[in-house]
Amino acid sequence: MKHFRYSGLIAWKGHAGTGAEMRKLVYYVGTTLDGYIAGPNGEYDFLPIEPDVTEALLPELPETIPTLAREHMGLTDTPNRRFDTVLMGSASYQPGLDAGTTSPYDHLDQYVFSKSRTGEYPGVTMVRDDAVDFVADLKRRDGADIWLCGGGKLAASLAGLIDELIIKRYPLVIGAGIPLFDGPFRVSRWTPFQVQEFASGALVTRYRTT
Numbered sequence: 001m002k003h004f005r006y007s008g009l010i011a012w013k014g015h016a017g018t019g020a021e022m023r024k025l026v027y028y029v030g031t032t033l034d035g036y037i038a039g040p041n042g043e044y045d046f047l048p049i050e051p052d053v054t055e056a057l058l059p060e061l062p063e064t065i066p067t068l069a070r071e072h073m074g075l076t077d078t079p080n081r082r083f084d085t086v087l088m089g090s091a092s093y094q095p096g097l098d099a100g101t102t103s104p105y106d107h108l109d110q111y112v113f114s115k116s117r118t119g120e121y122p123g124v125t126m127v128r129d130d131a132v133d134f135v136a137d138l139k140r141r142d143g144a145d146i147w148l149c150g151g152g153k154l155a156a157s158l159a160g161l162i163d164e165l166i167i168k169r170y171p172l173v174i175g176a177g178i179p180l181f182d183g184p185f186r187v188s189r190w191t192p193f194q195v196q197e198f199a200s201g202a203l204v205t206r207y208r209t210t
């Protein structure tokens with residue numbers, strides 16, 4: 001692995017494989033030091049938006065910014081770089097509804113996994129079928145990579161299909177909440193291939209399946 005520095009950033013980076021591949025399912029999410037992506041009631045406003053992290057990741061992943069914030073950030077006409085699809089659990093989808101939109105990532109194909117929600121949600125596809133079978137089929141279709149943005153229960157159910165983790169770890173401990181993977185005990189091993197350390201104290205680590 002290569003050790004290199006840039007803009008005050010330390011990273012460890014290996015070489016990715018080459019050749020045609022199936023679409024990757026990437027779990028890209030922020031966590032606390034003790035592994036929670038949200039508080040006990042789903043609150044997430046305590047997770048900071050660090051300028052140095054945003055500056056480093058935004059050029060690569062501009063499509064992960066919600067549609068309502070894109071104009072404010074000057075991203076209105078910015079093309080998607082890596083993802084063309086986003087997967088959300090019911091709780092991860094709720095903040096968009098709270099903000100007054102049924103389509104939080106209107107620039108992406110949006111799938112919400114919920115067996116309890118009823119009614120119509122313009123701009124998104126509500127998936128009530130088995131998540132594993134649905135996403136396995138989705139990965140076989142043509143397209144760019146797929147972003148899993150949460151939540152913990154959906155991530156646990158799809159753990160066997162996830163190809164890459166991009167974990168933004170913030171220097172916070174909250175003691176309780178919704179874990180990164182909220183499911184039964186299951187051991188899986190991941191190999192880090194890039195680590196980015198920021199002056200704000202945040203750490204972004206990328207893993208691939210072993």
